[in-house]
Amino acid sequence: MPNVITSDASPTPVIRIEGVRKDYTMGDNIVHALRGVDLTAERGEMLAIMGASGSGKSTLMNMLGCLDTPTSGSYWLDGIRVDGLNRNQLADLRNEKLGFVFQGFNLLARTSALDNVELPLLYDRAGRWKNTKELAAEALRRVGLDDRLDHQPSELSGGQQQRVAIARALVTAPTLLLADEPTGNLDSHMTVEIMSLFQELNDQGITIVMVTHEPDVAQYCKRVVEVRDGRIKRDHPVEDRHNAAADLRQLLATEPEEEEDPGIMVEETV
Amino acid sequence: MKSSVLIRVAGESIKKNKMRTLLTMLGIVIGVGAVIIMVAVGQGAQRGIANQINALGTNLLVITAGASNTSGVSQGAQAFNRLTIDDAEKLKREGTLFAGVTPVVMTRVQVLAGGTNWRTTINGVSTDWQTVRDWQTSSGDFFTDNDLRGMRKVALIGQTVADNLFPGVDPVGSQIQIRNEPFDIVGVLAKKGQNAVGQDQDDIVVMPYTTAQTRLSGNTRIWQILVSATSQQDITAAQQEAAAIMRESHKIGDGDDDFTVRNQTEIANAAQGTTKIMTWLLASIASVSLIVGGIGIMNIMLVSVTERTREIGIRMAIGARGSDVLTQFLVESIVMSVLGGAVGLVVGVGGASLVARFTGWSTEVPIAAVALAIGFSAAVGVFFGFYPARKAAALDPIQALRYE
Numbered sequence: 001m002p003n004v005i006t007s008d009a010s011p012t013p014v015i016r017i018e019g020v021r022k023d024y025t026m027g028d029n030i031v032h033a034l035r036g037v038d039l040t041a042e043r044g045e046m047l048a049i050m051g052a053s054g055s056g057k058s059t060l061m062n063m064l065g066c067l068d069t070p071t072s073g074s075y076w077l078d079g080i081r082v083d084g085l086n087r088n089q090l091a092d093l094r095n096e097k098l099g100f101v102f103q104g105f106n107l108l109a110r111t112s113a114l115d116n117v118e119l120p121l122l123y124d125r126a127g128r129w130k131n132t133k134e135l136a137a138e139a140l141r142r143v144g145l146d147d148r149l150d151h152q153p154s155e156l157s158g159g160q161q162q163r164v165a166i167a168r169a170l171v172t173a174p175t176l177l178l179a180d181e182p183t184g185n186l187d188s189h190m191t192v193e194i195m196s197l198f199q200e201l202n203d204q205g206i207t208i209v210m211v212t213h214e215p216d217v218a219q220y221c222k223r224v225v226e227v228r229d230g231r232i233k234r235d236h237p238v239e240d241r242h243n244a245a246a247d248l249r250q251l252l253a254t255e256p257e258e259e260e261d262p263g264i265m266v267e268e269t270v
Numbered sequence: 271m272k273s274s275v276l277i278r279v280a281g282e283s284i285k286k287n288k289m290r291t292l293l294t295m296l297g298i299v300i301g302v303g304a305v306i307i308m309v310a311v312g313q314g315a316q317r318g319i320a321n322q323i324n325a326l327g328t329n330l331l332v333i334t335a336g337a338s339n340t341s342g343v344s345q346g347a348q349a350f351n352r353l354t355i356d357d358a359e360k361l362k363r364e365g366t367l368f369a370g371v372t373p374v375v376m377t378r379v380q381v382l383a384g385g386t387n388w389r390t391t392i393n394g395v396s397t398d399w400q401t402v403r404d405w406q407t408s409s410g411d412f413f414t415d416n417d418l419r420g421m422r423k424v425a426l427i428g429q430t431v432a433d434n435l436f437p438g439v440d441p442v443g444s445q446i447q448i449r450n451e452p453f454d455i456v457g458v459l460a461k462k463g464q465n466a467v468g469q470d471q472d473d474i475v476v477m478p479y480t481t482a483q484t485r486l487s488g489n490t491r492i493w494q495i496l497v498s499a500t501s502q503q504d505i506t507a508a509q510q511e512a513a514a515i516m517r518e519s520h521k522i523g524d525g526d527d528d529f530t531v532r533n534q535t536e537i538a539n540a541a542q543g544t545t546k547i548m549t550w551l552l553a554s555i556a557s558v559s560l561i562v563g564g565i566g567i568m569n570i571m572l573v574s575v576t577e578r579t580r581e582i583g584i585r586m587a588i589g590a591r592g593s594d595v596l597t598q599f600l601v602e603s604i605v606m607s608v609l610g611g612a613v614g615l616v617v618g619v620g621g622a623s624l625v626a627r628f629t630g631w632s633t634e635v636p637i638a639a640v641a642l643a644i645g646f647s648a649a650v651g652v653f654f655g656f657y658p659a660r661k662a663a664a665l666d667p668i669q670a671l672r673y674e
């Protein structure tokens with residue numbers, strides 16, 4: 001059983017990693033993707049991980065997302081020791097505690113928005129969820145897509161697809177929402193829209209960690225962690241944090257013609 | 271995942287690839303259909319043989335040369351040609367439970383009448399043959415004991431022989447030529463039709479065995495002695511009595527039988543044994559196509575796993591265990607093969623009745639074959655779906671998510 005830390009007087013941090021290293025063996029070479037990372041994130045944080053390509057951001061996210069375990073070092077997710085868990089325990093932990101949002105949306109093709117969002121509920125082993133369809137519809141309502149329940153990904157715009165993905169991440173009421181470059185495939189307008197949604201969710205108390213290349217996007221977060229060569233180089237709070245909702249209103253006021261047309265059927269399939 | 275959800279997921283994925291699924295299922299459809307048709311034909315033949323043998327005559331016992339092993343197959347070369355007219359006469363004389371006794375001499379000949387040729391089988395028998403085989407005449411009468419004693423050249427012909435040599439006229443009173451000897455036709459046997467294995471029973475010429483043995487050159491040994499018991503209840507006793515008389519006639523002890531007395535049930539079993547082997551042989555050949563169908567499923571599932579690598583990654587990221595993915599793909603291949611099996615069942619049953627209509631064979635689809643076909647196709651789904659499913663389950667979620 002995972003050991004739960006109870007000794008701390010302060011509330012359990014959502015993320016606590018200590019001295020995490022990750023090595024990849026490539027033939028005779030060993031790639032040190034992470035070279036000793038310490039990081040703690042409290043409940044309600046909105047954290048941006050930044051860094052150059054190849055600096056180890058994705059590796060760190062995979063670790064945080066319980067998709068991979070560190071070569072050495074420790075990781076506690078919501079007080080549960082993650083390193084040393086087996087494949088099945090990791091899968092269960094992902095289902096119970098985490099929500100994922102990917103750059104490429106990663107929705108199931110030819111599957112309705114509702115069915116996509118319902119999916120994580122169906123993999124729950126504790127049998128916590130009863131009326132899964134209703135919960136999925138509720139999550140889609142939260143991201144403003146209550147009129148798109150039966151649409152398939154190919155019938156939705158990029159921004160809408162990412163909102164379906166966010167609804168899917170939200171539906172299990174996760175402790176931590178992880179997003180790897182969630183706005184990487186979106187234009188600036190949709191980016192602000194999605195960030196506005198993230199800010200709204202964060203205001204409701206959801207802890208968010210996202211990887212981003214764009215300083216503009218990081219500016220909507222509360223804290224920025226900069227990674228270089230597998231180490232954390234800087235860790236600082238965001239000054240002059242932007243409000244995405246306000247930016248969005250401003251965008252709509254200056255260029256009303258470019259309002260996203262929800263009726264457009266985009267013919268690209270995932 | 272709940273099983274209802276699993277079935278739904280499998281159903282959706284099958285629906286998304288309709289054409290491919292249909293083509294994959296076709297292999298199983300053909301396999302199961304072929305097995306069912308083969309079994310139906312074989313089973314029908316077995317049933318037909320049983321009916322036929324029961325219709326051979328009433329309370330029939332058949333004595334043949336050679337000892338039998340338990341499966342009823344004659345063996346022992348020394349035993350051939352050991353049935354004699356003396357045996358038949360002794361049985362006739364001393365039997366108390368017999369309604370009739372007749373030796374049967376059999377030979378294939380060419381029969382001529384009015385310039386027409388017909389190849390048929392001669393049965394040389396005694397007058398008891400009519401009782402033993404329970405076979406009436408449709409015209410004329412059976413030959414008499416006088417004909418038998420006098421070795422007279424008289425014959426009865428079956429309906430087929432009559433139709434071919436004397437179309438449209440009553441042959442009684444006409445003559446036929448057999449090996450350059452003229453024979454008077456005294457009667458025509460009533461039509462009996464085909465037997466279970468498709469032989470025309472009416473393609474026959476019957477004459478006194480004395481005539482057959484003296485007037486016809488060639489192999490005219492006694493093929494068998496037919497005995498009919500006085501009643502159904504006496505069958506076993508009659509069988510023992512016949513054996514006892516035969517031993518006395520052959521001057522042999524209890525364990526040295528050089529002949530076999532079989533009742534109808536035993537004959538039916540022996541005949542059915544052969545068909546049973548044929549049925550199994552045909553069914554096994556047909557099931558090869560089922561295996562080929564299974565390989566088709568495996569192929570498609572492997573393609574499907576590769577194509578859906580990203581989907582598998584997504585499912586794993588949101589909490590699917592390896593076992594969930596394994597079950598998903600396994601259920602998919604089982605649903606596919608069982609659906610194929612069900613359609614194959616319909617095709618098989620329909621095909622069997624078509625075969626019956628066009629060939630005139632009787633076919634019969636046993637319930638066991640239905641259960642076996644469905645069970646077997648499910649097993650094919652499990653067997654050939656397991657490897658691809660396990661491959662899917664073993665994927666690393668990170669690699670799978672990165673897959674293009």
Ligand SMILES: Nc1ncnc2c1ncn2[C@@H]1O[C@H](COP(=O)(O)OP(=O)(O)O)[C@@H](O)[C@H]1O
Nearest residue numbers: 024026031033052053054055056057058059060
């Ligand atoms: N599966 C892997 N096998 C080998 N090397 C890897 C693997 N994943 C990442 N790396 C290496 O680890 C380093 C960090 O990669 P990554 O975490 O993907 O960086 P980022 O997401 O910041 O671009 C890179 O040098 C990359 O080549």
Ligand SMILES: [Mg+2]
Nearest residue numbers: 054057058059
């Ligand atoms: Mg990366």
